[in-house]
Amino acid sequence: MLPADMLQGPLPAQDHEAPEQGSQLPEAQTNGKREQTKSQNRAAILAAAREVFAELGYEAASVRDIIRRTGLASGTFYNYYRSKEEVAKAIATDAALRLRPILRAHREQAADFESYLNGIVRAYFQFIIDDQRPWRPGRPISERRARVRFQTPAHNAVYDEVESSIALVLRRGLSPRVDTAYLAAATIGVAREIGEKMLARDPIDLEGAAAFAVSLILNGLPAVPRLAPE
Amino acid sequence: MLPADMLQGPLPAQDHEAPEQGSQLPEAQTNGKREQTKSQNRAAILAAAREVFAELGYEAASVRDIIRRTGLASGTFYNYYRSKEEVAKAIATDAALRLRPILRAHREQAADFESYLNGIVRAYFQFIIDDQRPWRPGRPISERRARVRFQTPAHNAVYDEVESSIALVLRRGLSPRVDTAYLAAATIGVAREIGEKMLARDPIDLEGAAAFAVSLILNGLPAVPRLAPE
Amino acid sequence: MLPADMLQGPLPAQDHEAPEQGSQLPEAQTNGKREQTKSQNRAAILAAAREVFAELGYEAASVRDIIRRTGLASGTFYNYYRSKEEVAKAIATDAALRLRPILRAHREQAADFESYLNGIVRAYFQFIIDDQRPWRPGRPISERRARVRFQTPAHNAVYDEVESSIALVLRRGLSPRVDTAYLAAATIGVAREIGEKMLARDPIDLEGAAAFAVSLILNGLPAVPRLAPE
Amino acid sequence: MLPADMLQGPLPAQDHEAPEQGSQLPEAQTNGKREQTKSQNRAAILAAAREVFAELGYEAASVRDIIRRTGLASGTFYNYYRSKEEVAKAIATDAALRLRPILRAHREQAADFESYLNGIVRAYFQFIIDDQRPWRPGRPISERRARVRFQTPAHNAVYDEVESSIALVLRRGLSPRVDTAYLAAATIGVAREIGEKMLARDPIDLEGAAAFAVSLILNGLPAVPRLAPE
């Protein structure tokens, strides 16, 4: 399993060398070719890592696997990240960062808890659907051969993000005297498990899964959508 | 990740050498000292494996780690299990076997779905509490590694067992036209996540956690127990 | 390759425990059941070893392989032989002992070098044909699956035996001022290589192979048998 | 035993990493220090392997043995060869490559079978004499293990090479209706055995050995050179 605290606290600088304080200089704006290759490399590593984690699972993946897929020299990897864990952290951070504004929007716009819940569950489901897809754009879909693993760094990060968003809302007073930690946990548990089942079905029915999850949490078993009689 | 189908079908013999076909006889009493140390060793390996899996996670754990904690010679391990996976299977099988009769009893005795759900959620929580405890008795609790990994083989086995028990009950007709796969998933998701939170609290309150989980599933957010006003 | 000096000097006692000097006693004659099992075990080990060497090759074969095929306990092996090498030596010795009287007969009876050469080449060919066959008598021929290895301990022993028989005859004066070491070497080289080719053909034609080998040695290329025109 | 087909088909690239497709250029001169140590390492591994195979025999030799003698780190070996078998193949290939043109020259130039046979037998003998010498120059001869193993990868390769050269010539029509497979086998058998004896003598007399072998094959026992009367 991923170190669960992978995404704690404020977002760290990506580089472990001081991130070039001097890049305020005009040269930084001209993006010398050097600069460009640097971010290309970084992106390549992240992309490769995402794929490898998805295909092999975080634990089974080796730095070598990532490097191999990258095409870079092995030493180059270490100019960007110190270890597998650090790449994972970067991926997680990135995913969290992309999701965060969406969640915040839901928090702020939602009129009631119900619509808020609907919003974030859908956002979460959408995210894991996307995470599932091969990242390298030029890949034919059919190549999605080897069963992709669940629980990638990105997935976990998103999961955590959603959990804390829920907790935040709950704590903001929608639910007096409810054990918000438990409620957030339960909500995210429902989302995770139903999300996983959703991914396994073909075709993927985000709508149905979200409806089920939300109504269960809000009103329990009796409220859950019934299947149409055949 | 653990091979998810680790606990399929009938229970396999533990030994990978033919397990004395003719030993139907109550010969077990004749156990010489040999037989005795054999089961001691087997137990030691299992115990060590449980610990190691709990501390390092299944994937990160190595056979060598298990052996080291065992104190046995490296070759000895392979007299009992062929691989890490095989030990894990044994642990999972064992956990499932211990839980199974309890779950079956609940299924058969429960008057209604509510009491059934109560029964199994409690059983599950009890199990993970036990699984949590360090097996080597003399260990101080504080020594638990910073982030204990969940998802040990035992944990997963129990999880699966509960899930299929729920599915079984649901399919038996209590809930017409409900998507039982989703419902089972949601239930187990709630149990897993709340269970995890429960373990993190001190003191551990099985009762409260179970009440929360069950009432949420049965009647949703409004039904959930309120905290006492301070 | 086999230690080439596996069959040097006089034949050693097979057991590495003093071979029961006291077995002159009448008890030895009654062949107590103990005594019988002992030779059965020894025979079983030798048979198993012969098979294993033939199938896996001497180097690749492990003591474990031999034991496994024997059905005995691993410790038992060491009551009879100290190592793989020692079993091989025993097999080689046995083969040499069985061949030796045949060779001696040829040496003594042969009127001229030609008939002598004929005799021993045939004896050698016969031997490697037999060595090729599975030893366990109850085995169906078709089971001769996995390609059997050449150069078993028995084979090597026989080879050496033939070589020294040739050298002996040569030294006895049939060939004045010939480099007998070279001649013996050449003869045995011809026999070994043609023997190997012979075994590879189907059906095995001992007669033809022997005729070719002998006439080449005696009179060289021009004398060799011609193939029939089609 | 060595995989007999170790030297089949066209010569494979030595490296198992793609061997710089574009390096048709005389770029070899640009060899940086890197390239240089690379080939030094490769040479060191091959040299060590040759020694180890000669001393221990191919089967008994372990990759570790080779590495140890090399002085390199264990991982380094695998930068060059994937396995013991692959080093052996490289050695065999190398030997065959060096011998092949010589044999071809003999085949093409020889006026008659006699001179051809003379040529290749000498070439073969010369080769095994060279192969015999310890490669690390500073080694005392006496250090050769009691029983030097023949059948090193190089030796076998040369052996095969000669055998097929003979077969080629024979098939080209010099000998009508002769069983060329048998004849080639016999020739090579003579060469191998006499060659071995030759190496054991001190001083080594290539000339005498070759004369003996060739005349035996061509005209049989009566034609063989007589020893000078003392």
Added chain:
DNA sequence: CATGAATGAGCATTCATTCAT
């Protein structure tokens, strides 16, 4: 004597990481 579990040295191989180029 037979048994077979325990032992630990040994082996092939992989991997993260360093560092000279």
Added chain:
DNA sequence: AATGAATGAATGCTCATTCAT
């Protein structure tokens, strides 16, 4: 900054051999 060969610790596993039963 990029490279990629070198490194050696670590891993999974096998094997010959011993020894208590």
